[in-house]
Amino acid sequence: MATAPHTPLPRWEEDPILAVEHLFMRFGGLIAVNDLSFKVGRGDITALIGPNGAGKTTVFNCITGFYKPSEGRLVLAHGRAPTDGELASVTLIGERALVGASSGVYLLERMPDHRVSGEAKVARTFQNIRLFTGMTVLENLMVAQHNALMAASGYSLKGLFGLPSWNTAQYEATENAKYWLDKVGLTDRADDPAGDLPYGAQRRLEIARAMCSGPILLCLDEPAAGLNPRESLELNELLRSIRAEHGTSILLIEHDMSVVMEISDHVIVLDYGTKISDGTPDAVKNDPRVIAAYLGVDEDAVEEVEAEIEAEVAGSTTEATS
């Protein structure tokens, strides 16, 4: 429909940072994610939306290594999109990743959660905020830089004796933390316990903490939940600036359509674990299946619309591939 033959491919097709391929997630008899495939463009803000229980958070948990997918491949590309040959070879040899000088391919489904964050550089936030409430705001941001600091502290040996190289690393980490504190407007509260912050500030701190780990892909699970309209606007600004200044791609789950439609470049709609729509915000907004999934329609109407869409989609895909 939107993709005419002469228009260039959208970014998520041309240079995907993350390709989810035929993802299945079964919990016993329940199929939470059913043959889901989509791509996340490098430098895009991609939104994953869908009604409650559609499997969005399950997809997130698969991507970030908290769940092992039942089936499917999750390809994260550093630097540039991998060639088919590279992809086939890394898949076949059974390695977790193939890392070159300026690019790397990571198969996230093969990695445990801490490696997804530490090595593949995918950071995430949680639907129910998970801050270290008993630690100060600054400490939260220091913990996020654990791996870099751990190496700098010589796995605690250099740090135990207070060698200068460790002190430098610690200073740099603090500067990085300060930068992010400034960015989310929490500098004044740096020394307060994270659990004392108001809700909106805790949400921002969680994003800052995720960014402190230096990710290339930031996964946000409902970042706008519980925010007032003003805070939602601030969140939009923050996400835009993260993308603009750090080149971090963002994948977010969101129910707040003002956020989704405002900032996303690409929207994927899930319902009952399958993808029902994928495209630009405008295309998705007008997709009858999305409207049906969100608002609900009569049984007859669904069939009618589905038949119509099948025909249309079949037409457009043949157009695109030809």
Add this chain to the structure above:
Amino acid sequence: MAQIVDTAPASAQASESVLAHALKDAFITGLVALGLLGPLIGFETVIIDGALGLNYRPLVLAVMVGIIFVGRLILNLTVWSPNRQPKIRTGPTVFDRAGAIIGPVVKPALLAFAICFPAIAVFWSGGLNPSRYLVDLGILILTYVMLGWGLNIVVGLAGLLDLGYVAFYAVGAYTYALLATSQPIHDFFAALVGEDFWSNWAFWFCLPMAGLFSGLWGMILGFPVLRLRGDYLAIVTLAFGEIIRLVLINWVDFTGGGAGIASIPRVTFFGVPFERGEDGFAALFGLSYSPMHRLIFLYFVILGLALLTAFATVRLRRLPVGRAWEALREDEIACRSLGINTTNTKLSAFATGAMFGGFAGCFFAVRAGFVSPESFTFDISAMILAIVVLGGMGSQIGVAVAAAVMMGGMEMLRNLDFLKEFFGDAFDPTLYRMLIFGFAMVAIMVWKPRGLVSTRDPTIFLKEKKSVSGDLVKEGHG
């Protein structure tokens, strides 16, 4: 205020009814106590001429019921009185203000006291030899301070509930006992450097070894339990503590079994033995020989070891590994989402805590000169854990104070002989030691549920160091 003024004329009448009510209530309580205590305390079974007989104790019963009646009456008229105005607390309490004043001087003062303690003990008890009891007590307290600080890393910082800490204490003690009494090692060094070398230097060689072995055991035990959390972790660590003890009892060829290992070489002043004679410590420093020299030296050894533990913990807390321990206690899932390898982090906490337990165990073996599995029962684990919980999890100074109070307090309770004047010579006050101790624990847990020091010190700050309220700090889920 208006309400109080209005009711003022009626207050005389009200207080009368309060008194009547209080009396009535106390009387009923007294009756209940009489009914309950009558059979329990009023009769005593005694064996008279080989047959079971009854001894009546009306006086003791009357005293008990009297105490309950009067106590209830007093409570009714004061704490539970309906006229009592509840105090509304605003601002810091007396304790908070006192804490703010004495807080900064507590640590240096305690440290100075700990260093001067042998001198104070000698002065107090009027001589070197009579100070033996006090110095011994000091060593005991410091051993538990060190064990408390060691376990604090595992329980207080990393939030892993370890009920088998005594296992590492045992590994440390047996490492020293086995290595120091090993004939092959003795012979090896005898041929190489001299006959007395190994018995004089064994402690100083074995101390790091004991820490190393215990740390290793911490890792070995840590691996299988890493998947467990909370109650399950506690039970499995408890089992490991018992397994180590049972192995020590049953592996007779290696450990000597229940008989233990005796005549372990004593501590030396860096190779100079504390002996009578020309080569001894006293002769070297031109002192007249006293067995107390060794004991006082032991005191300083354990003080040094305890301070090493404290110093290492304070340093580690400010390093990424220490922050990761605390983050793990706060939220394990968030840790994993930030790329922290929780397996390694837990293992490092287990191993570090175990290492300090091993040092303490090595010290225990050299002080006692004898080890047997009897010394490493679950009681010790429970006592150390009680010290950590009582002190406030994660707090250094709280744990030190708790150890002093618990171990010192237990000793003080031995000196309750004056109570015999009230209850007669048959009364043995030491039997009530554990009861009083239990009451004290309950009282502290009611008033200070998060331990003596419930606030947490941040490890890094930008402008101002603000301590974190204990309400926000999580206790960990294993």
